[in-house]
Amino acid sequence: MKFENKFENINDIGKGKKYMIFTYGCQMNEHDSEEIAWILENMGYSPAINKEESNLIIFNTCSVRENADLKVYGQLGALKALKREKPDLTIAVCGCMSQQESVRNFIMDKFKHVDIIFGTNNIHKLPQLINNHLQTGETVVDIVEESREIVESIDSHRKYDFKAFVNIMYGCNNFCTYCIVPYTRGREKSRKPESILKEIETLAEKGYKEITLLGQNVNSYGKNLKNPYTFAQLLRDINKIEGIERIRFMTSHPKDLSDELIYAMRDCDKVCKHLHLPVQSGSDKILKNMNRKYTKENYLELVKKIKTEIPDIALTTDIIVGFPGETEEDFEETLDLVKKVRYDSAYTFLYSKREGTIAAKQEEQVPEDIKHKRFQRLLDTLYPISYEINSSYIGQTVKVLVEDISKNDETVLSGRTDSSKLVHFKGNKELIGTFVDVKITNVKTFTLEGHIV
Ligand code: SAH
Numbered sequence: 001m002k003f004e005n006k007f008e009n010i011n012d013i014g015k016g017k018k019y020m021i022f023t024y025g026c027q028m029n030e031h032d033s034e035e036i037a038w039i040l041e042n043m044g045y046s047p048a049i050n051k052e053e054s055n056l057i058i059f060n061t062c063s064v065r066e067n068a069d070l071k072v073y074g075q076l077g078a079l080k081a082l083k084r085e086k087p088d089l090t091i092a093v094c095g096c097m098s099q100q101e102s103v104r105n106f107i108m109d110k111f112k113h114v115d116i117i118f119g120t121n122n123i124h125k126l127p128q129l130i131n132n133h134l135q136t137g138e139t140v141v142d143i144v145e146e147s148r149e150i151v152e153s154i155d156s157h158r159k160y161d162f163k164a165f166v167n168i169m170y171g172c173n174n175f176c177t178y179c180i181v182p183y184t185r186g187r188e189k190s191r192k193p194e195s196i197l198k199e200i201e202t203l204a205e206k207g208y209k210e211i212t213l214l215g216q217n218v219n220s221y222g223k224n225l226k227n228p229y230t231f232a233q234l235l236r237d238i239n240k241i242e243g244i245e246r247i248r249f250m251t252s253h254p255k256d257l258s259d260e261l262i263y264a265m266r267d268c269d270k271v272c273k274h275l276h277l278p279v280q281s282g283s284d285k286i287l288k289n290m291n292r293k294y295t296k297e298n299y300l301e302l303v304k305k306i307k308t309e310i311p312d313i314a315l316t317t318d319i320i321v322g323f324p325g326e327t328e329e330d331f332e333e334t335l336d337l338v339k340k341v342r343y344d345s346a347y348t349f350l351y352s353k354r355e356g357t358i359a360a361k362q363e364e365q366v367p368e369d370i371k372h373k374r375f376q377r378l379l380d381t382l383y384p385i386s387y388e389i390n391s392s393y394i395g396q397t398v399k400v401l402v403e404d405i406s407k408n409d410e411t412v413l414s415g416r417t418d419s420s421k422l423v424h425f426k427g428n429k430e431l432i433g434t435f436v437d438v439k440i441t442n443v444k445t446f447t448l449e450g451h452i453v
């Protein structure tokens with residue numbers, strides 16, 4: 001792809017220069033960073049091995065909880081000295097923090113060494129923004145509120161050559177009252193099925209075996225398309241693509257999980273038997289205040305239906321502890337739900353107040369010490385269940401897609417089962433990107449261990 005610029009050729013700006021990208025947040029951000037890397041490499045930039053040798057450092061930020069913001073502020077502060085030594089270093093901030101005016105103003109005020117601020121919806125403009133900064137020496141700020149323009153000509157420099165993220169939609173319309181994402185990613189917009197299928201066919205031709213479809217709420221995929229087409233249909237169509245062996249997706253909102261989707265998951269042999277179904281809370285009062293649009297009973301019925309159709313399904317979830325107004329009784333409803341569903345694993349979060357969201361205005365914030373105690377009780381309930389489910393794998397032989405070698409021991413490989421369990425086993429790194437059969441001999445709360453058979 002050539003980047004157009006009326007005044008001069010900006011395609012060579014990065015020649016002989018190096019870049020680094022630091023990525024925070026969810027898989028959507030990880031994938032955005034893969035696109036940014038592709039753009040930069042098309043401009044001639046090559047990856048740096050450290051900050052010192054970098055000419056361009058980009059922070060792709062997350063704002064979902066306060067901790068995420070604080071990490072980036074720490075990193076930006078630490079770069080002040082390097083920028084003083086190396087004034088031609090370009091520092092850019094993008095991602096969900098950039099989308100919020102108050103955060104943007106804070107960055108511009110406190111971190112004057114930041115040169116470029118762009119958002120989640122205008123990644124394709126990066127070459128022009130870098131050029132503008134290099135030409136003028138000024139700080140360049142470019143933010144688009146409206147959710148991302150669908151620019152099909154952008155490709156990705158993907159981290160792996162056997163598994164890939166594929167965006168199927170951008171933005172979110174749900175406005176869960178605690179969540180900043182609808183404000184940082186704009187309104188929901190689905191990509192056309194033809195473009196998605198074409199991208200996946202091309203990936204399959206290149207030898208990719210696993211794809212993960214990304215969207216904040218994949219179950220509402222297709223709602224804004226001209227021709228009616230659902231997420232379930234998309235799964236069935238992707239299932240036919242030769243070469244693709246595993247299909248995963250993130251994330252499903254329980255309110256939109258249709259029977260049609262459950263049947264598609266059941267019928268499509270390539271769709272992994274793993275469903276991430278964030279519940280957030282087990283209390284009807286809290287669910288209502290979160291604007292989740294389902295009750296504990298609705299959720300449990302849904303889980304029952306899924307387990308009936310797909311008995312070996314692995315279920316995972318997200319849970320927030322300490323949402324404003326959460327009482328001991330509300331929290332116990334969450335523990336009760338966890339015991340009933342029996343999740344394979346869960347991401348657990350302490351509620352974090354996000355300026356601009358509806359819940360941030362609620363007065364009954366739960367005291368920090370209570371939040372922490374509840375959080376620990378939640379883990380004490382979740383972990384034994386995860387361990388018990390993992391124990392049922394002992395003696396079984398599972399098909400694993402080999403993904404990485406261990407950082408500590410080059411002879412140990414890791415990969416994932418269809419159910420998304422992380423497995424460790426001895427093997428040669430040549431096996432990365434292939435499927436192997438592993439007999440499980442030992443399990444931990446979060447991982448399985450075994451040997452190749
Ligand atoms: N769109 C996805 C993921 C959104 S962010 C979904 O709806 O499931 C991932 C998770 O972060 C959420 O599921 C929620 O559990 C958590 N989260 C979001 N905002 C939060 C906040 N203000 N405090 C604590 N956890 C939060």
Ligand code: SF4
Pocket residue numbers: 172173174175176179180181182216217253
């Ligand atoms: Fe946030 Fe809710 Fe949208 Fe998920 S569905 S991104 S939690 S507003």
Ligand code: F3S
Pocket residue numbers: 024025026027028029061062063064095096180181184185
């Ligand atoms: Fe974070 Fe934005 Fe993802 S707030 S979780 S990077 S959508």
